[in-house]
Amino acid sequence: MNWKSPDQDFAARARRVLAECRALAQMTEEPGRITRRFLTPPVHDVHAHLSARMQALGMTVRVDAIGNLRGLWQPSGPQAKRLLIGSHIDTVPHAGAFDGVLGVVLALELVDIALVEIALLQNEKARDRLALEVVAFSEEEGVRYATPFLGSRALAGSFDPALLAAKDADGVRMDAAIRAFGLDPEKIGEAALDPKTGDPGVLGFLEMHIEQGPVLEAENLQLAVVDGIVGQTRLEFRFTGQANHAGTTPMHLRHDALAAAAEWIVAVESIARSEAGLVATVGKLDLQPNAANVIPGQVELSLDLRHMSDLTRGHWVRYLIHAAQSAAHKRGAEVEWQQKLDQPAVEMDPGLTMQLAEALHACGIPARRMPSGAGHDAMVMAARFPAAMLFLRSPGGISHHPDESVREQDVEAALRVGAKFLARLAATVS
């Protein structure tokens, strides 16, 4: 293996990263839009493009049975400890060019500069200590099979084989889709990394991802170190009152399902504003009969509530269930609820996260720490391996939208931090 020539021009590297993301955005199911679901034909193009880059970097390339593209860069023997770096290459329909893909392209750029930085540490043995495996997860968004994180679940050994019978919107079973892509669904178990089964020691997993929210932009910061992924509750409520004539039913004889729901929606917003780090959203609401001159008889709505502390989350969920009952009963209405999701919070690894924060400090960048309000592959990986995550500022907080973007100077900062992180990791790995 040849060492890459030193290249300290991080700005030029950042431009190359952005150009790569835009090139990959051309590989889509729909001309003119970025839509690339799990194992659809353009995924072959993405694999070909990334594989060529990996091979040029001297990496050993394979595609595992769930369709993850994995490139191993192992400059010395199998005794080296391995850091996984990556993110996902699938997208939502009509997506932007950076959600997921950016983390994969950044990882390859880091491989390109890794040894330069390691060399700068003047620690000659670092190269013997650290291997890098870049992972382009095949599935994270959950679009095609209504189940997210298929790629990282396979790596973490938490993929449920029952999912293979799931069907997509066209009736194609997941196992058939995997075969059609040229892979063998019976080998998904072999995709799992297990430090306990003789697999060379995995140091951990690093994911770099756009924030997909407005926090960093609002605080004029470029990057953040992710503490963890918030836990999430999803509930559905049905308020049932009585539909009646809007003109002939006096206020004291009404059972207005929407008035009850509205009082409760105000409470949802109010408690979320009162508790640091809590977000709570009523995003979906359907009214019956939904006519201007009829008092609403029924309201169905959703509650999405997230917090880094599962205890805090549980407390407010119980509070809001009581508040819904109170708002309904006040008006002679009823309320029923159903839990659709109860996902615990996942903390990133404290040690790896601290090292990432120190890399930011070393680069002169404030190490803002924040939870992620959305799920990521790092959440699934964290169940089995030390995981850390770096957010890049999302201009306008926009994601899952063609206007999604990322700033060149923020990509440059992420590269500097990533390089510093790897260098320090290599220096400290034993």
Add this chain to the structure above:
Amino acid sequence: MNWKSPDQDFAARARRVLAECRALAQMTEEPGRITRRFLTPPVHDVHAHLSARMQALGMTVRVDAIGNLRGLWQPSGPQAKRLLIGSHIDTVPHAGAFDGVLGVVLALELVDIALVEIALLQNEKARDRLALEVVAFSEEEGVRYATPFLGSRALAGSFDPALLAAKDADGVRMDAAIRAFGLDPEKIGEAALDPKTGDPGVLGFLEMHIEQGPVLEAENLQLAVVDGIVGQTRLEFRFTGQANHAGTTPMHLRHDALAAAAEWIVAVESIARSEAGLVATVGKLDLQPNAANVIPGQVELSLDLRHMSDLTRGHWVRYLIHAAQSAAHKRGAEVEWQQKLDQPAVEMDPGLTMQLAEALHACGIPARRMPSGAGHDAMVMAARFPAAMLFLRSPGGISHHPDESVREQDVEAALRVGAKFLARLAATVS
């Protein structure tokens, strides 16, 4: 003309009234459901049925050019003053058997007993003073041409000929529908009653109608004297915030259109509860994008606000427009609004209404006075003639529904009151 034989059995008359309503309910556009829109074929059957009854009562029958069936009972010469009594014979789709029709059938029953009661007053000249015209209005609900009160507008001389070009859901123009029914749309002007143009003096108009609300039932009362028809404002609001990720957007960076709307809906309910006689309803609400994990970016909703005082109504409309702006601006959102309806309140005639209230007292029935929260033909008639209106209790407050009903003892009470009203009117007419 022969006097009808005295029949004091009001209970038997009430049963006959209910049986007549049920017979008319069989005349429908849809088998198994009561649906009888303006000038559809079953209206011919209703006309034939009611005409036969009118002729048996010795009435002169005609159908005017808008399709109102009108029976004149004029025992003596044209010098008698004429009281109009009636309601409408069209229905909403999938209607009940009593909305409108009950008032027409009650009017005919009153003709049947009118002179008995007049004779009981032992005022022999009463018969020379009072004539009765029973009107079965052809259109009140506004279903077929999205415009209500076509029948009473023609009588009151307020029918706008431009309406003749309106088309129904099948593309049939109103004038073509009138011709197809066998009438001449050019003669609608002749349907107008005008006391100023030599038409025998019209004393006024009496409408008997089910309450279509829960007030009388809640107060355990049978009948009410209607003070007037409330004025009505219909507004449409659009709250525009910013759609965003429900997990990654902290509360202080949100512009949640639904939270703003919810705060305002609570205010709508609150002010309507605080002002006697005010009803205010948000009956329609549509959310964008309406997804559980997305902060609502836009909410469109309706406001229906009614009160007997136009000043009070105007005050609260202005208050709620300010409140909507305040709820939106607090959240960095915007609100726009559009007025869809601004219909002034209409008072019933104080003199005729007092006579009706006295008839209730004379029958030993509490004369509860209340406004009507819904529009009626009496509202249109009141613009040109003294009008009075009697409500019959609506069991369950149900109307515009197959379960709509009326109690036999309430129909009996209405007949007693109506008979007393006519007798006293005949005695006092000069």
